[in-house]
């Protein structure tokens with residue numbers, strides 16, 4: 206199996222494993238035992254996500270790109286009138302049109 210991604214910490218590794226599993230992509234986390242029973246996190250050890258099926262790499266990389274995209278990019282929405290509204294707005298601030306469904 207080849208490394209797909211290096212997570213920042215075990216928490217992110219687990220989140221990513223579940224995130225990818227929800228998209229039908231199976232990964233293994235072979236490094237997490239290194240944290241077991243330790244009081245301190247080891248430095249310079251980032252948990253690897255290993256791709257179980259190499260043929261899924263393009264889909265996995267696309268999912269990771271979505272994961273890493275800044276929240277404000279993901280959540281702003283663009284109205285038909287061309288203006289962009291923040292995610293908290295249910296209607297366009299400029300013309301009052303309803304937010305389109307994704």
Ligand SMILES: [Zn+2]
Pocket residue numbers: 284285286287288297298299300301302
């Ligand atoms: Zn508008």
